[in-house]
Structures are given as C-alpha cells and as structure tokens.
Amino acid sequence: LKRFWEENNMCIFCKIAAGEIPSSKVYEDEFCFAFKDINPQAPVHILLIPKAHIESMNEINDDNAEIIGEVMKAIPKVASLIPELKDGYRVISNCGKNAGQTVFHLHFHILGGSEMGEKIV
Numbered sequence: 001l002k003r004f005w006e007e008n009n010m011c012i013f014c015k016i017a018a019g020e021i022p023s024s025k026v027y028e029d030e031f032c033f034a035f036k037d038i039n040p041q042a043p044v045h046i047l048l049i050p051k052a053h054i055e056s057m058n059e060i061n062d063d064n065a066e067i068i069g070e071v072m073k074a075i076p077k078v079a080s081l082i083p084e085l086k087d088g089y090r091v092i093s094n095c096g097k098n099a100g101q102t103v104f105h106l107h108f109h110i111l112g113g114s115e116m117g118e119k120i121v
C-alpha cells in the first residue's frame with residue numbers, strides 16, 4: 001500500500017526530491033532538497049523545497065513548523081555554496097493563483113547572480 005501511494009501521489013517536486021526525476025541538485029539534507037530551476041529567471045535560480053509534500057505557504061502550520069524552520073535554515077547554507085550569491089540574493093515563494101504558483105509543492109525561489117534593483121516585482 002505504501003508503494004502504491006508513493007507511486008501515485010507524488011507530485012513532480014516530490015519525485016525530484018526522491019531522485020525519481022533528474023535535476024541539477026545543489027543541496028540536500030534530511031528535510032530539504034535544492035536544485036536548479038529548469039527555466040532560470042536570473043543568472044542563479046535555485047528552488048529550495050521541503051522533502052515533505054506541503055502544497056504552499058497556506059499550508060504552513062504548527063504541525064509542520066519544524067520542517068519549515070529547517071527549510072529556512074537551509075537558505076543560507078545553499079547561498080554559501082554558490083559564489084555568485086555572496087553579494088546577496090532574493091527569495092520568493094509564489095502562493096496561489098494570483099501569485100502564479102504553478103507547482104503545488106511549497107518551494108522557495110533563490111535568485112541572484114546580478115543586481116536586481118530595488119523593486120520586488
């Protein structure tokens with residue numbers, strides 16, 4: 001039953017974290033997985049995800065707060081691995097339709113490698 005569930009209920013980012021779909025891995029620990037975005041919007045564009053399937057920022061709650069804390073702690077670790085991020089980076093998480101979320105597995109875009117200007121959007 002566990003195997004059936006895993007094969008049929010894993011989203012694309014669950015499969016990337018499990019290594020079932022190949023990706024350019026940047027960082028991995030017990031709770032998190034980070035990989036290069038397939039369609040980069042900046043010179044450096046990394047996606048950081050929890051290994052657990054959490055749909056979006058709207059699903060963050062007391063039950064998964066420890067996982068979320070681990071994901072937040074992974075941000076500076078990922079940044080420290082990429083020399084192009086040493087002068088700074090931007091972190092974005094799109095939540096829901098109006099923000100343009102397309103993959104419903106919580107992810108943080110880590111963007112950098114050039115000056116992005118003061119405006120966020």
Ligand code: 5GP
Binds near residue numbers: 012036038040103
């Ligand atoms: P969203 O629009 O949901 O905030 O971001 C989803 C991101 O996932 C997009 O930037 C898109 O390029 C990226 N993406 C979608 N599918 C794949 C994939 O199979 N591999 C990788 N590396 N990135 C993906």
Ligand code: ZN
Binds near residue numbers: 010012014052053104
């Ligand atoms: Zn998932």
